[in-house]
Amino acid sequence: YDFTHALLRAPSQSVTQGLRDGDHDGPAYDDVLREHTAYAAALRSLGLAVEILEPLEDYPDSIFVEDPALVFGEGAILLNSGAPSRAGEVAEIAPTLERLFPQVLSLIEGHVDGGDVLVTPGEVLIGLSARTDQTGAEALIVALAQLGRKGRVVATPAGVLHFKTGCGLIEEETVAVVAELDDDALFGGMRRVIVPAEEAAGANLLRVRDTVLVGEEFPRIRDLVEAHGVTTMALPVSAIGKIDAGLSCMSLRW
Numbered sequence: 001y002d003f004t005h006a007l008l009r010a011p012s013q014s015v016t017q018g019l020r021d022g023d024h025d026g027p028a029y030d031d032v033l034r035e036h037t038a039y040a041a042a043l044r045s046l047g048l049a050v051e052i053l054e055p056l057e058d059y060p061d062s063i064f065v066e067d068p069a070l071v072f073g074e075g076a077i078l079l080n081s082g083a084p085s086r087a088g089e090v091a092e093i094a095p096t097l098e099r100l101f102p103q104v105l106s107l108i109e110g111h112v113d114g115g116d117v118l119v120t121p122g123e124v125l126i127g128l129s130a131r132t133d134q135t136g137a138e139a140l141i142v143a144l145a146q147l148g149r150k151g152r153v154v155a156t157p158a159g160v161l162h163f164k165t166g167c168g169l170i171e172e173e174t175v176a177v178v179a180e181l182d183d184d185a186l187f188g189g190m191r192r193v194i195v196p197a198e199e200a201a202g203a204n205l206l207r208v209r210d211t212v213l214v215g216e217e218f219p220r221i222r223d224l225v226e227a228h229g230v231t232t233m234a235l236p237v238s239a240i241g242k243i244d245a246g247l248s249c250m251s252l253r254w
């Protein structure tokens with residue numbers, strides 16, 4: 001999480017039509033824009049160089065750049081979303097990644113959404129989900145090996161969109177998890193901080209350098225993180241929450 005760079009994409013007007021589980025209304029464009037602007041400002045305030053790509057009207061969920069690719073300082077991996085309406089996003093972001101990274105690999109088969117991938121200091125966890133299948137996860141392990149990283153496939157509990165909808169790194173050895181992910185085998189012995197059920201939507205927190213970004217409507221999570229001696233920064237997330245997104249989804253970081 002000692003990132004120096006972040007890549008974002010500005011929300012399109014079509015973000016109001018973003019995918020969501022359930023038939024509730026989507027967010028207002030202005031509200032999403034406000035949250036996106038605050039997020040970009042927060043990353044800059046933590047010292048990151050932030051590049052913001054142009055909005056893509058054809059792709060309502062394209063603000064969530066975390067899903068079509070996975071990046072490390074040494075290279076990027078283009079993924080293949082399991083959501084048909086998002087499949088075209090990877091071709092849109094590929095030229096930028098070719099410009100920014102020394103090598104760009106591709107998933108050769110199957111489906112993976114970046115939201116299912118948690119990078120821990122020791123390994124890269126790939127959660128199976130409605131978006132990420134076994135074939136894609138295995139193809140990702142091959143690509144990760146080319147970048148000198150070890151990947152491991154884990155299960156995402158039913159009802160959790162993406163693996164990282166339910167967890168986020170607090171520090172090297174500590175991960176915040178929803179109760180469904182409170183499993184020693186999943187996290188290879190890392191310490192787990194269980195997020196209270198009424199704040200489960202806030203488990204998708206984001207460690208950036210010395211700070212953990214947490215949604216402002218999740219005060220108990222902020223207290224738990226601060227109790228671990230890590231500074232938190234509260235950010236508005238209620239609009240992006242309406243389309244099932246949290247703080248990790250809006251950037252690629254390296």
Ligand code: CIR
Nearest residue numbers: 019064115162243244245249
């Ligand atoms: C989707 O369903 O794809 C978007 N509405 C939300 C994506 C959230 N991204 C993430 O968790 N990485």
